[in-house]
Amino acid sequence: MNADERRSVLPTHESVPGGQGFFHREAAKDAKKSISNLCVLGVFAVRFFLLWPLALFTGRAWAQLPEAPGKEETKRICGKCHELERSVSVHQDEEGWLQTMDKMVGLGAKITDEEFGAILKYLAKNFPAEELPKLNVNKATAIELESRLTLTRSQAAAILQHRAKKGPFKSIEDLKKVPGLDAAKIEAKKDRLAF
Numbered sequence: 574m575n576a577d578e579r580r581s582v583l584p585t586h587e588s589v590p591g592g593q594g595f596f597h598r599e600a601a602k603d604a605k606k607s608i609s610n611l612c613v614l615g616v617f618a619v620r621f622f623l624l625w626p627l628a629l630f631t632g633r634a635w636a637q638l639p640e641a642p643g644k645e646e647t648k649r650i651c652g653k654c655h656e657l658e659r660s661v662s663v664h665q666d667e668e669g670w671l672q673t674m675d676k677m678v679g680l681g682a683k684i685t686d687e688e689f690g691a692i693l694k695y696l697a698k699n700f701p702a703e704e705l706p707k708l709n710v711n712k713a714t715a716i717e718l719e720s721r722l723t724l725t726r727s728q729a730a731a732i733l734q735h736r737a738k739k740g741p742f743k744s745i746e747d748l749k750k751v752p753g754l755d756a757a758k759i760e761a762k763k764d765r766l767a768f
């Protein structure tokens with residue numbers, strides 16, 4: 574069958590009674606195309622309208638600090654050298670925040686005593702240590718002791734040494750006797766410890 578013959582077999586408006594066959598098929602094709610175009614557009618539109626507010630929301634949620642006394646100072650001072658988000662990227666207790674703030678002062682942060690107190694309270698209250706299960710002093714590693722009890726490396730090592738030599742600690746009183754530990758500091762963290 575050559576091209577001319579094939580063309581003659583295809584229905585045309587002349588060959589179909591009513592003269593509409595060929596055009597119907599083309600019209601159907603066009604309709605399909607425009608439906609699929611609409612679908613693509615629709616998906617974009619849905620994405621746009623759904624995700625745009627979501628992006629806005631998450632963007633805002635990040636930059637927004639809880640309303641409480643000390644917020645203004647925190648925003649002003651802790652967003653100076655790095656993003657505010659970085660300042661509140663950690664959760665820790667008041668002592669941890671005190672250390673972080675001391676570190677920032679060491680890095681050049683200018684903070685008056687009044688501002689220091691306000692920011693410390695704000696951070697400790699709004700970004701507190703996450704609830705962690707109690708630390709079993711008789712199973713803890715040096716790193717865990719250091720980070721959970723804010724001990725120095727040598728204090729943590731002293732605990733491990735004592736544990737290895739004299740066996741498991743029975744109570745917080747045993748722990749306080751480890752040479753080099755600050756008994757008051759251990760006492761303050763007793764709620765986090767298990768034996």
Ligand code: HEC
Pocket residue numbers: 647650651652653654655659660661662663673674676677680681682683692696
């Ligand atoms: C004078 C500049 C400066 C100011 C002001 C400042 N920081 Fe920082 N901060 C730094 C630098 C520099 C680092 C990076 C330190 C590093 O990588 O060791 C940092 C890092 C941090 C980190 C990451 C963890 C860490 O300990 O390195 C936290 C959290 C943080 N800052 C909190 C704060 C808070 C809270 C305030 C407000 C009281 C604050 N920063 C104000 C300079 C500053």
